[in-house]
Amino acid sequence: MREYDFHSIEPKWQDLWEAEKAYRTEDASDKPKLYCLDYFPYPSGDGLHVGHCRNYIPTDVISRYYRMKGFNVLHPMGWDAFGLPAENEAIRLKKSPREITRRNTANFKRQLKLLGTSYDWEREINSSDPEYYRWTQWFFLLLYKRGLAYEKESEQWWCPHCKTVLANEQAKDGKCWRCGTAVEKKQLKQWFFKITDYADRLADDLDTVDWPERIKIMQRNWIGKSVGAEVVFEIVSASDSSRHPVTVFTTRLDTIMGATFLVLAPEHPLVQEIVSDGQRADVETYIANAKTKTEIDRMSTEKEKTGVFTGAYAINPFSGEKVPVWIADYVLMGYGTGAIMAVPAHDSRDFVFAKKYGLPIRQVITWPGVTYEESVWNDLYSEHGSLVNSGRFDDLTTEAAFAAMIAEGQEKGVAKAETNYHMRDWLISRQRYWGAPIPMIHCPTCGTVPVPESQLPVLLPDVEGYEPSGTGESPLAGIKDWVETTCPVCGGPARRETDTMDGFACSSWYELRYTSPHDDKVPFDRAKVDYWLPVDLYVGGAEHAVMHLLYSRFWTKVMYDAGLIGFTEPFARLMNQGMLLSYDGQKMSKSRHNVITPDEVVEQYGADTLRLYELFMAPFEQEVAWSKEGISGAHRFVKRLWELGQRSIDASHGELRPARIPGFELHINKLTKKITEDVEKFKFNTAVAAFMEYFNFLSGIVRADETVLSTVEWQSGMHQLLVLLAPFAPHMTEELWQEYGGVGSIHRQPWPAWDDSKLVESEVEVAVQINGKVRGTMVVASDSNDDELEKLALRQDFVVKYTAGHIVKRVVVIKGKIVNIVVQ
RNA sequence: GCCGGGAUGGCGGAACUGGCAGACGCACGGGACUUAAAAUCCCGCGGUGGGAACACUGUGUGGGUUCAAUUCCCACUCCCGGCACCA
Numbered sequence: 001m002r003e004y005d006f007h008s009i010e011p012k013w014q015d016l017w018e019a020e021k022a023y024r025t026e027d028a029s030d031k032p033k034l035y036c037l038d039y040f041p042y043p044s045g046d047g048l049h050v051g052h053c054r055n056y057i058p059t060d061v062i063s064r065y066y067r068m069k070g071f072n073v074l075h076p077m078g079w080d081a082f083g084l085p086a087e088n089e090a091i092r093l094k095k096s097p098r099e100i101t102r103r104n105t106a107n108f109k110r111q112l113k114l115l116g117t118s119y120d121w122e123r124e125i126n127s128s129d130p131e132y133y134r135w136t137q138w139f140f141l142l143l144y145k146r147g148l149a150y151e152k153e154s155e156q157w158w159c160p161h162c163k164t165v166l167a168n169e170q171a172k173d174g175k176c177w178r179c180g181t182a183v184e185k186k187q188l189k190q191w192f193f194k195i196t197d198y199a200d201r202l203a204d205d206l207d208t209v210d211w212p213e214r215i216k217i218m219q220r221n222w223i224g225k226s227v228g229a230e231v232v233f234e235i236v237s238a239s240d241s242s243r244h245p246v247t248v249f250t251t252r253l254d255t256i257m258g259a260t261f262l263v264l265a266p267e268h269p270l271v272q273e274i275v276s277d278g279q280r281a282d283v284e285t286y287i288a289n290a291k292t293k294t295e296i297d298r299m300s301t302e303k304e305k306t307g308v309f310t311g312a313y314a315i316n317p318f319s320g321e322k323v324p325v326w327i328a329d330y331v332l333m334g335y336g337t338g339a340i341m342a343v344p345a346h347d348s349r350d351f352v353f354a355k356k357y358g359l360p361i362r363q364v365i366t367w368p369g370v371t372y373e374e375s376v377w378n379d380l381y382s383e384h385g386s387l388v389n390s391g392r393f394d395d396l397t398t399e400a401a402f403a404a405m406i407a408e409g410q411e412k413g414v415a416k417a418e419t420n421y422h423m424r425d426w427l428i429s430r431q432r433y434w435g436a437p438i439p440m441i442h443c444p445t446c447g448t449v450p451v452p453e454s455q456l457p458v459l460l461p462d463v464e465g466y467e468p469s470g471t472g473e474s475p476l477a478g479i480k481d482w483v484e485t486t487c488p489v490c491g492g493p494a495r496r497e498t499d500t501m502d503g504f505a506c507s508s509w510y511e512l513r514y515t516s517p518h519d520d521k522v523p524f525d526r527a528k529v530d531y532w533l534p535v536d537l538y539v540g541g542a543e544h545a546v547m548h549l550l551y552s553r554f555w556t557k558v559m560y561d562a563g564l565i566g567f568t569e570p571f572a573r574l575m576n577q578g579m580l581l582s583y584d585g586q587k588m589s590k591s592r593h594n595v596i597t598p599d600e601v602v603e604q605y606g607a608d609t610l611r612l613y614e615l616f617m618a619p620f621e622q623e624v625a626w627s628k629e630g631i632s633g634a635h636r637f638v639k640r641l642w643e644l645g646q647r648s649i650d651a652s653h654g655e656l657r658p659a660r661i662p663g664f665e666l667h668i669n670k671l672t673k674k675i676t677e678d679v680e681k682f683k684f685n686t687a688v689a690a691f692m693e694y695f696n697f698l699s700g701i702v703r704a705d706e707t708v709l710s711t712v713e714w715q716s717g718m719h720q721l722l723v724l725l726a727p728f729a730p731h732m733t734e735e736l737w738q739e740y741g742g743v744g745s746i747h748r749q750p751w752p753a754w755d756d757s758k759l760v761e762s763e764v765e766v767a768v769q770i771n772g773k774v775r776g777t778m779v780v781a782s783d784s785n786d787d788e789l790e791k792l793a794l795r796q797d798f799v800v801k802y803t804a805g806h807i808v809k810r811v812v813v814i815k816g817k818i819v820n821i822v823v824q
Numbered sequence: 825g826c827c828g829g830g831a832u833g834g835c836g837g838a839a840c841u842g843g844c845a846g847a848c849g850c851a852c853g854g855g856a857c858u859u860a861a862a863a864u865c866c867c868g869c870g871g872u873g874g875g876a877a878c879a880c881u882g883u884g885u886g887g888g889u890u891c892a893a894u895u896c897c898c899a900c901u902c903c904c905g906g907c908a909c910c911a
Binding site: 173214218222226248250328330331339342349350421546617618623625632634636690692765767772809817822 | 826827828829830835836837838843844847848849850851864865866890891892904905906907908909910911
């Protein structure tokens with residue numbers, strides 16, 4: 001009997017699998033296909049911790065399982081290698097980001113191998129490789145050609161720590177998504193992708209994918225579709241009586257007769273032109289104040305609303321009424337038109353503002369049975385109803401009034417239907433070195449022109465220094481040789497665009513690249529993409545709900561529109577693994593000194609133990625804390641199993657005799673069914689529990705009679721157990737399989753089927769209840785009918801005892817489960 | 825504030841479509857082995873009462889439906905996540 005020496009077993013098989021290219025994926029096959037993909041990992045210098053393994057272990061189980069089931073499985077891995085941490089680390093260590101990245105990816109790969117994963121490493125990709133980012137640039141040009149990439153000067157989120165701008169969804173709660181620093185606003189000329197053009201499709205197509213509802217809702221909220229109208233008011237300047245049209249966005253055009261004032265965002269360009277001399281000082285002070293506020297302060301809904309009167313008045317295009325124009329920072333320049341019509345009677349925010357500054361409140365909507373009270377806000381007041389105090393629109397329902405006003409407004413040219421989105425265009429310029437250069441050239445005569453496809457890639461120059469300037473200009477701007485180029489149109493001197501692309505651009509198409517990772521003619525081979533895509537199973541954390549997952553969907557739709565691919569959603573099924581907290585219940589982090597690495601766990605217990613433990617500890621989607629005792633329990637199980645395997649192998653050498661082991665066939669068939677169903681449903685925790693249960697059943701039998709080991713049934717049961725366990729614990733099962741003299745790798749064995757007829761037990765235990773309380777059980781033939789069950793139950797001693805002196809009113813029989821006797 | 829998700833022993837969790845709550849693991853207690861400890865193996869383990877048989881009670885709280893509720897319905901409490909002045 002051999003000791004369980006995982007230190008030698010695991011590396012042995014890992015090396016052999018690698019040498020034999022055991023997990024290489026075929027491109028053409030008659031088998032059904034399965035594309036199982038992990039989120040594109042960013043190879044940080046810290047390496048993997050056991051939390052990351054909660055992603056890679058389950059996808060490995062799935063991949064191994066489907067291979068055994070006869071699927072052609074694509075399970076690749078690569079590196080989202082461009083990005084700030086590598087660049088910052090490089091600056092700190094005075095090395096090149098390329099070198100840092102090489103070191104980090106090598107470490108990640110080593111760690112993934114340590115877990116016994118079955119990636120096809122021949123398909124490894126790296127987004128910072130020119131062979132890859134050449135095509136990222138190619139896609140940039142595709143978007144540009146399709147009018148979906150544009151340059152615009154505007155105020156943008158700026159992270160003073162990362163020294164770069166951020167896209168809207170990357171500035172969460174006024175903080176940088178990466179480093180948590182409070183973001184500022186900076187006026188800069190930047191490149192954008194017009195993701196808003198796809199807002200409706202991005203929202204609608206969510207119905208077609210099998211994703212967690214939570215993620216779909218987050219995306220819908222983020223897109224934030226809002227159907228309403230734009231209305232033009234005319235503001236009469238208080239200083240020179242000039243007239244200035246101002247457009248407001250409203251979802252409640254029907255309430256326009258109740259608009260008692262207008263509010264502009266403090267940054268609204270019209271403010272300067274309309275403000276009265278008397279109010280100018282106050283207005284200037286207010287604007288200056290608003291600027292110094294952090295976005296966190298400004299966005300807080302707790303904060304009291306403030307504002308200042310401009311001295312100017314606007315004319316309501318529907319009533320001709322003159323209403324005062326205010327500025328207030330509760331109106332955001334970035335949403336809608338930066339100006340609103342305030343209807344305090346029917347909007348809680350306008351109500352609060354009107355109360356504070358003594359502005360008039362006029363009810364224009366009524367509801368049957370509701371009395372409007374001007375002094376206090378009631379949430380009902382924002383409900384739909386019918387109109388009053390609205391002249392020719394009186395008595396219409398809100399919906400009818402809306403339609404009538406649109407019609408009238410369109411005729412007069414003062415209003416039109418309009419839809420707004422919370423989502424903004426995707427700002428992709430980054431003022432940092434370590435990214436894919438934006439393939440554009442600025443020519444003094446021809447303007448901004450794209451780099452011709454034939455000149456791709458625009459290589460990131462190798463340079464000494466690339467520290468961010470912090471001025472809003474990329475470090476590439478300082479590299480004269482690189483910046484100075486010739487215009488591809490006129491041949492004259494021109495300058496390269498010096499910003500690089502957001503790393504999320506690189507990860508917006510990578511799932512396609514795995515199908516033909518080394519193709520140097522096209523970004524992907526259409527036939528292969530047609531075969532493999534969409535991704536059948538995409539697995540990663542929930543943190544990318546509105547970033548990567550939205551961007552990627554957007555690019556996919558653009559490619560579809562360009563005729564490059566034949567599908568509109570890249571990821572058919574999405575699963576989010578739960579977070580793994582450290583043993584202290586805290587998030588694992590370097591600063592808390594509670595990081596657990598797979599290296600240390602594998603060293604102490606082996607990869608198979610780590611795998612089983614992570615699969616067992618909690619449901620896949622659920623957050624759970626690491627337990628030092630828990631992992632040793634998993635290790636105990638692995639060792640016991642190893643020992644039983646060894647004893648079985650020893651017993652297999654002699655003559656085998658047939659035997660009838662009660663329940664044996666039932667158990668192995670039950671196990672097979674359970675494991676198969678649980679794996680497909682991602683219920684790995686109960687699958688592992690089922691293995692443990694089966695093991696307990698087996699060891700009970702051996703304890704009672706050791707000679708059972710050398711029976712035909714035992715040996716075939718043991719074989720099947722190993723095959724079922726192979727995706728979970730690939731090393732030990734392979735080792736035992738080989739010791740058994742199994743032919744080929746256990747990982748190429750066909751997945752066992754179960755026999756439904758063997759699942760039927762001849763006898764079952766049925767619980768007997770009196771008035772819903774279990775008073776005992778009885779063992780009956782499983783094919784007993786209701787009548788027999790009822791009679792049998794009534795004959796039980798404990799039933800006689802409880803029913804004595806009572807009248808049996810009713811007997812409920814649930815076959816094979818329960819008999820409930822209702823008395824008196 | 826709005827939108828999601830959740831609450832089951834000392835702990836992680838299990839329970840098909842309403843049918844014996846607590847599978848499996850951990851921790852803990854007892855025993856075996858050992859000079860001893862660790863490891864290993866065996867037994868026990870929701871709470872209360874009881875020597876035991878057994879009884880009562882128990883899935884966040886309060887109601888309801890049902891022969892039967894962790895599961896369905898109504899009201900509420902707390903926790904976690906996301907969004908947050910979006911007009």
